[in-house]
Amino acid sequence: MSTQTTDTGRTDSGTDFDAVVVGAGFSGLRMLIELRRLGLSAVAVEAGTDVGGTWYWNRYPGARTDSESWSYCFSSFPELLEEWTWKERYPKQQEVLDYQRFVADKFDLRKNIRFSTRVESASYDARSNTWSVRTDTGDTLRCTYFITGLGHLSVPHKPQFAGIDSFAGEVYVTGNWPKEPVDFAGKRVGVIGAGASAVQAIPVIAEEAAHLTVFQRTPNFVVPAQNHPLSEEQVAQIKADYPAIWQKAQSHVFGFPMSPAGRVYDDVTDEEREQVFEQGWRDGGFHYVFETFDDILIDQRSNDAASEFIRGKIRETVKDPVTAELLCPKGYPYVAKRPPAGHGYYETYNRDDVTLVDVLSDPIAEIVPGGVRTASGAEHQVDVLVFATGFDAVTGALEKIDIAGVDGRRLTDEWREGPQTYLGISNPGFPNLLFICGPQSAYANIPVVVEKVVWTLGQALERMGEQGLDRIEATPEAAAAWKAHLDEVLHMTLIPQGEKVGSWYLGANIPGKPRSPLFYFGGAGAYAQWLDGVVAKDFDGFVLSSSAEPAQVG
Numbered sequence: 051m052s053t054q055t056t057d058t059g060r061t062d063s064g065t066d067f068d069a070v071v072v073g074a075g076f077s078g079l080r081m082l083i084e085l086r087r088l089g090l091s092a093v094a095v096e097a098g099t100d101v102g103g104t105w106y107w108n109r110y111p112g113a114r115t116d117s118e119s120w121s122y123c124f125s126s127f128p129e130l131l132e133e134w135t136w137k138e139r140y141p142k143q144q145e146v147l148d149y150q151r152f153v154a155d156k157f158d159l160r161k162n163i164r165f166s167t168r169v170e171s172a173s174y175d176a177r178s179n180t181w182s183v184r185t186d187t188g189d190t191l192r193c194t195y196f197i198t199g200l201g202h203l204s205v206p207h208k209p210q211f212a213g214i215d216s217f218a219g220e221v222y223v224t225g226n227w228p229k230e231p232v233d234f235a236g237k238r239v240g241v242i243g244a245g246a247s248a249v250q251a252i253p254v255i256a257e258e259a260a261h262l263t264v265f266q267r268t269p270n271f272v273v274p275a276q277n278h279p280l281s282e283e284q285v286a287q288i289k290a291d292y293p294a295i296w297q298k299a300q301s302h303v304f305g306f307p308m309s310p311a312g313r314v315y316d317d318v319t320d321e322e323r324e325q326v327f328e329q330g331w332r333d334g335g336f337h338y339v340f341e342t343f344d345d346i347l348i349d350q351r352s353n354d355a356a357s358e359f360i361r362g363k364i365r366e367t368v369k370d371p372v373t374a375e376l377l378c379p380k381g382y383p384y385v386a387k388r389p390p391a392g393h394g395y396y397e398t399y400n401r402d403d404v405t406l407v408d409v410l411s412d413p414i415a416e417i418v419p420g421g422v423r424t425a426s427g428a429e430h431q432v433d434v435l436v437f438a439t440g441f442d443a444v445t446g447a448l449e450k451i452d453i454a455g456v457d458g459r460r461l462t463d464e465w466r467e468g469p470q471t472y473l474g475i476s477n478p479g480f481p482n483l484l485f486i487c488g489p490q491s492a493y494a495n496i497p498v499v500v501e502k503v504v505w506t507l508g509q510a511l512e513r514m515g516e517q518g519l520d521r522i523e524a525t526p527e528a529a530a531a532w533k534a535h536l537d538e539v540l541h542m543t544l545i546p547q548g549e550k551v552g553s554w555y556l557g558a559n560i561p562g563k564p565r566s567p568l569f570y571f572g573g574a575g576a577y578a579q580w581l582d583g584v585v586a587k588d589f590d591g592f593v594l595s596s597s598a599e600p601a602q603v604g
């Protein structure tokens with residue numbers, strides 16, 4: 051580890067930087083701040099022209115958070131909490147992007163970020179304990195620590211339908227939306243997909259388009275977000291409440307500032323249960339799952355009741371009974387697929403200029419110049435096609451970089467059957483490759499998990515600096531034990547049932563991708579306890595060593 055560091059100069063160890071960070075979203079920005087605290091030199095490499103990560107690329111109409119603004123930000127810096135003021139309960143994409151720009155400017159991070167640059171490959175040289183990180187601008191950056199902050203959802207998945215190139219109209223992908231406004235006025239628009247992105251885009255596109263056709267394969271459970279602007283009083287209250295907000299969020303199962311409901315299915319009568327769900331529906335978004343019954347994710351009866359309540363709301367809202375029935379999710383549990391939050395979603399299907407096409411019973415056969423043809427031969431004419439077809443989640447972005455560890459071992463080969471990390475932070479055989487929210491980290495509100503992981507990495511690097519060490523790597527035993535624990539926790543929930551409906555949590559939305567849990571579902575609080583335990587027990591499960599000594603890995 052270098053003692054003298056600059057932002058761009060060589061370090062004592064002969065590398066260009068102590069650390070190269072990939073990505074300048076929540077993870078990359080927070081890591082840069084931490085590396086600076088430690089006095090390490092660092093550069094972040096970012097494919098976009100600005101910070102923001104997910105919130106840079108996902109500019110589709112209607113994009114906004116499903117987490118409440120006051121918990122979708124960094125908790126560690128009182129000045130950020132004081133100076134930044136959220137406008138809405140669920141901020142729009144632009145507002146979250148502005149928040150990240152504010153963070154970057156506040157900490158003067160841009161000077162350490164190379165924009166419009168994509169990392170293509172990275173290889174580890176054991177002799178010099180150095181990573182060589184190559185970019186699409188032709189540069190090779192040599193560093194000790196190669197740290198990825200790629201986001202869970204940064205590689206859009208666009209199914210290669212037959213005839214896709216023959217389409218005569220405009221094509222857009224929600225996860226890679228142009229910066230220029232897209233004009234839907236007077237046009238017939240087709241949206242393929244019914245996940246969280248489509249659920250946000252559909253009501254907004256419907257407002258503008260001449261006609262909207264939605265091609266839905268699997269319906270989702272959509273609970274209204276119940277968004278609203280924040281009044282001055284509400285903002286003041288939020289700012290005053292921040293200590294309590296973070297205390298709750300950091301111990302909550304999904305990293306939200308919510309308390310457990312304190313009741314389970316058997317605690318109430320059928321009538322009381324309906325009232326509880328009604329209140330959850332009014333509270334909106336994730337309050338419906340986390341503040342109604344504490345066993346929704348683990349007890350089929352509780353889940354069935356929560357699901358049936360939502361189906362009842364869909365039937366109540368959507369006037370055409372055939373359309374309502376098509377929108378009702380059936381045959382899989384609520385939350386086995388990530389549930390979207392709605393903003394007038396079901397109401398949109400009452401418009402005369404919106405058509406729902408069921409591509410489960412009649413799949414898309416091909417794209418033709420004038421639109422979409424389904425297996426039955428039906429042709430749906432559109433001028434614009436919007437792919438809201440998801441992402442090659444979590445592992446996708448890492449596997450797009452050609453990463454070679456000890457003895458040239460490829461990460462893609464290691465993960466042929468699924469990822470095998472320890473805590474979603476480190477993969478055996480890849481010393482000093484550190485993931486922020488990598489595969490098998492906790493599934494929860496992102497900024498909360500990011501901050502905990504960055505804190506843990508900071509503790510490790512600090513300890514190593516004090517002890518003259520410069521190499522960290524998880525042991526294969528720790529990674530195997532973590533996978534066993536992850537599987538055990540997963541199978542205590544109803545989430546595995548999502549596999550049959552293509553849940554991206556399990557890699558099941560991408561043809562040919564290994565079916566393997568991409569997350570730890572034990573909750574943000576339990577994950578934080580694991581990380582605290584690792585730090586307290588001298589980085590149990592990792593080998594911390596010096597490159598001056600032979601590595602004793604495993």
Ligand code: N01
Pocket residue numbers: 113114115116117203209224242243244245246247248249250265266267268388409414438439440441551552554559
């Ligand atoms: O992607 P998805 P998304 N033929 O994978 C369909 C986060 N997010 O971008 O379900 C026909 O959920 C596919 O059908 P099926 C959030 O975590 C967050 O919407 O596989 N259809 C599905 O309907 C979310 O979970 C926020 O049967 C095809 C859709 O495309 C994650 O991003 C906002 C198809 C893909 O849905 C991903 O959401 C938005 C085919 N060949 C997103 N292939 C906020 O927090 C795929 N589909 C605000």
